[in-house]
Amino acid sequence: MKNQNKGNPSKPTKEKIFDISLELFAAKGFNAVSVREIAREVGIRESSIYNHYKNKEAILDTIMDYFIYQLSQSGLPKDDAEALIEQGPEVFFETGAKMYIKQINTPQMEKIWRLVSIETYHNKKIRDFFKKELLEEPINVWENTFQMMIEKKMIKPLNPRTLAYEYFSFAIFLFFEYFVLEYDKDFKTYMDLAQEKMANHAEFLLEAIKM
């Protein structure tokens, strides 16, 4: 059978498993969710899960692959970045902060961010991903950005890596604050607040380093 839902069109079962697993993993953590619970929520027997995924771990892997792909699709192309810097650091920071928030800003991505924040501790694959893609890579990008700003004599000639950490560590802090400590709060409201906080932080930093 391709779709056992009589009449009403509906998502394929594999997608339902994906969505519900994500929902449950994000809420309770991978280990705290049983295959039986996923199956119950989907509306099938637990053994049917294995017609779509090799095992429970494969569901998590598929979610992470999707997340990594989504992240790789976002982000500012390099050419645009260079052009944007020319317009001055203020414009660049505002755009940068908005883009950072935008990556997080869909309901589905919210759940994956939360899942990442939970499973980073338990899952080496996710932890390595976090370190590389969510910390080291952005830091490098911002280091280059500050380097360019220094070369263009927009800001004082300080250590660009220090500046990258001064700027970006605040974003990690906001991530930690929401996804770890305040996840019960309204997502949209907090994101608006976080964007404002990030903008204020950038303004503060810029005031300290501009020429």
Add this chain to the structure above:
Amino acid sequence: MKNQNKGNPSKPTKEKIFDISLELFAAKGFNAVSVREIAREVGIRESSIYNHYKNKEAILDTIMDYFIYQLSQSGLPKDDAEALIEQGPEVFFETGAKMYIKQINTPQMEKIWRLVSIETYHNKKIRDFFKKELLEEPINVWENTFQMMIEKKMIKPLNPRTLAYEYFSFAIFLFFEYFVLEYDKDFKTYMDLAQEKMANHAEFLLEAIKM
């Protein structure tokens, strides 16, 4: 019996259970450690655990109570803080950073910090503790500190709460970086590095806000 170790003096069993549970919880997380595993490491049968603790959860509770007590014992008395500020912001920041590091700096506390960082996601009691004692309370203290510095005209009259976040969010970031992402690295070495980073951050901040 009080101590079944023939001849050689040794820790009471209850303490052994405490220490080994902490070790295992910090390494693998609460749920990933079984009562059987604890018992095996202690060198007794799993049923004997229940002669010392009501259940598995009670072991975690005891560890957290100990941790909270230890934290409450540390920290700078208020009188000393006031006196320290008088000596100028540079001295205060250096001392503040050193004390922040000092709280983390024993091998036993290292494990508890790691445990907190793992279980914050799963355990509401720990999460509430983190929010209150490790974020909100320090932020309030630093807000008051900056307020005092402003009143003494040591720094520019900026929003003291903003300054508290600018300063302390970096500490949270360092916590996150080590205990979540880099826990395999050498503790002592990282703490020295973190102290240096925190000092640099304070210096950077101070440069931006001093009068």
Add this chain to the structure above:
DNA sequence: TGTAATAACGAACGAACGTTAGTTTTAAAT
């Protein structure tokens, strides 16, 4: 030395877990 409390033990319980096997139903393709 006898007694009582403490803490060890072996064995088992009931529940939950991930997963597999074999079978039947469904729906599309011929």
Add this chain to the structure above:
DNA sequence: ATTTAAAACTAACGTTCGTTCGTTATTACA
């Protein structure tokens, strides 16, 4: 209408889990 493959089902396997029970051994104290 028949065939075929996908996807549902029922049933169960083997483990592991936290915990409890009843019993035995040890130790401190009278």
